[in-house]
Amino acid sequence: MKHLNEIELNEYLDEMLDEATKKKIEAHLSGCEECRAKVVGFQALFSTLDELPEIPLRRDLTPNILANLPKPIRVPILWREPAFLLQSALTIILLALGMPILSAKMTSLLPATSYTALIEMLAPLYTWDFDTLFTMPEFAFSMPTLPTLPTGTDANTLLMLLFSAAILWGIGNYSLLRSKPEVRG
Amino acid sequence: MNIVNDRSLIKLAAQGDQDAFGELVQLHQSAVFNIAYRMLGNRRDAEDATQEAFIRAYNAFGKFDIKRPFRPWIKRIVTNLCLNQIKSHYPTLSLENGLPLPKEPNPGPEAQTAKSEKDAEIRAAILSLKPHYRAVIELRHFQELNYEEIAKSLDKPLSTIKSDLFRARKMLAEKLKELRL
Numbered sequence: 001m002k003h004l005n006e007i008e009l010n011e012y013l014d015e016m017l018d019e020a021t022k023k024k025i026e027a028h029l030s031g032c033e034e035c036r037a038k039v040v041g042f043q044a045l046f047s048t049l050d051e052l053p054e055i056p057l058r059r060d061l062t063p064n065i066l067a068n069l070p071k072p073i074r075v076p077i078l079w080r081e082p083a084f085l086l087q088s089a090l091t092i093i094l095l096a097l098g099m100p101i102l103s104a105k106m107t108s109l110l111p112a113t114s115y116t117a118l119i120e121m122l123a124p125l126y127t128w129d130f131d132t133l134f135t136m137p138e139f140a141f142s143m144p145t146l147p148t149l150p151t152g153t154d155a156n157t158l159l160m161l162l163f164s165a166a167i168l169w170g171i172g173n174y175s176l177l178r179s180k181p182e183v184r185g
Numbered sequence: 186m187n188i189v190n191d192r193s194l195i196k197l198a199a200q201g202d203q204d205a206f207g208e209l210v211q212l213h214q215s216a217v218f219n220i221a222y223r224m225l226g227n228r229r230d231a232e233d234a235t236q237e238a239f240i241r242a243y244n245a246f247g248k249f250d251i252k253r254p255f256r257p258w259i260k261r262i263v264t265n266l267c268l269n270q271i272k273s274h275y276p277t278l279s280l281e282n283g284l285p286l287p288k289e290p291n292p293g294p295e296a297q298t299a300k301s302e303k304d305a306e307i308r309a310a311i312l313s314l315k316p317h318y319r320a321v322i323e324l325r326h327f328q329e330l331n332y333e334e335i336a337k338s339l340d341k342p343l344s345t346i347k348s349d350l351f352r353a354r355k356m357l358a359e360k361l362k363e364l365r366l
Contacts, residue, residue, distance in 0.1 A: 006347070006348065006351035007347050007351070009351065010347055010350055010351050010354075014325070014331075014332075016331065016332070041358050041362070042354055042358060044358070044361075045354060045357055045358045045361060046326070048307060048361060049307070049322070049326045049327070050326075052304055052307055052308070053304060054215065054216075054219050055218070055219055055222050055228075056215070057214060057215055057218050057232075058228070060211065060214070061210065061214050061218070061232060061235055061236055061239075062207050062210045062211050062214065064236055065207075065210050065236050065239045065240060066203055066206070066207050066210075068236065068240055069203055069206070069240060069243050070243075070244070
């Protein structure tokens with residue numbers, strides 16, 4: 001007679017078998033005293049382990065555990081941070097101021113530029129004619145005069161605004177860095 | 186254990202609320218301590234392992250899915266912690282060399298009763314097993330994991346787990362038979 005192997009015994013004892021296999025094993029056990037003795041022995045062990053009581057803790061471990069945790073973290077809600085709000089407002093203002101200027105500057109640099117004119121202007125690059133390239137008046141370096149804003153703001157006022165914005169931007173960044181949360185270790 | 190309450194505590198603890206974490210510790214420390222005690226065999230080491238497991242859990246909240254129950258997770262952490270500790274620090278006790286009693290520096294009054302002595306001998310029999318056998322007994326019988334879960338937890342093939350479990354049970358049954366328990 002072929003006895004049950006260890007896997008069959010394990011799975012039978014742990015009730016991990018399908019119904020058909022379980023019945024097959026039970027049929028074997030009813031006729032095999034040796035395998036039945038093994039099963040009974042293991043079942044006694046299982047009962048012994050099940051009855052093993054829990055050991056009570058003699059002291060609450062919570063205070064020690066909490067004392068050894070990393071410092072609490074402060075998770076900032078970004079959109080509620082004054083520095084973030086300030087910087088967002090500045091970005092919007094700078095974009096509103098800068099867009100007309102940029103647009104006017106682009107128009108002055110590329111007056112009535114059509115696609116064909118642009119190709120002609122860049123032609124020396126393709127032919128490696130550097131002499132022509134550097135003598136072209138369009139590429140002579142000169143500070144363009146800032147156009148006035150459509151709203152009437154002159155260039156000096158604009159520069160003052162940009163300078164103020166840069167200072168506020170710096171203060172905002174400093175404030176954000178100071179409020180950077182601690183990283184939990 | 187109130188699962189809903191557990192979940193809200195986990196949520197708060199994961200956000201860094203240490204009071205909520207303290208409540209979680211109070212709810213689960215006994216179960217965690219008992220795993221450590223069964224695996225390490227003495228109260229002081231078991232308390233240290235329990236504390237270490239909770240601190241690790243707190244630091245690893247980022248990896249934990251807060252929709253899942255906390256207890257199986259913390260049990261797994263302490264089991265792995267104890268297993269590593271056994272492997273690195275503890276001498277393997279041979280069954281042939283007789284059973285040592287768990288090291289209890291200050292045995293309480295319960296240890297003086299006959300039932301407690303019997304329990305202590307069962308614990309000692311478990312402790313006398315090699316670490317990997319002890320681990321499968323702990324995971325199967327006390328944490329009630331199935332074979333696949335044990336294999337995953339111990340990072341071993343399923344066939345090895347089945348084999349280890351059978352051998353661990355066989356050795357334990359023989360030892361308890363010798364002790365007439």
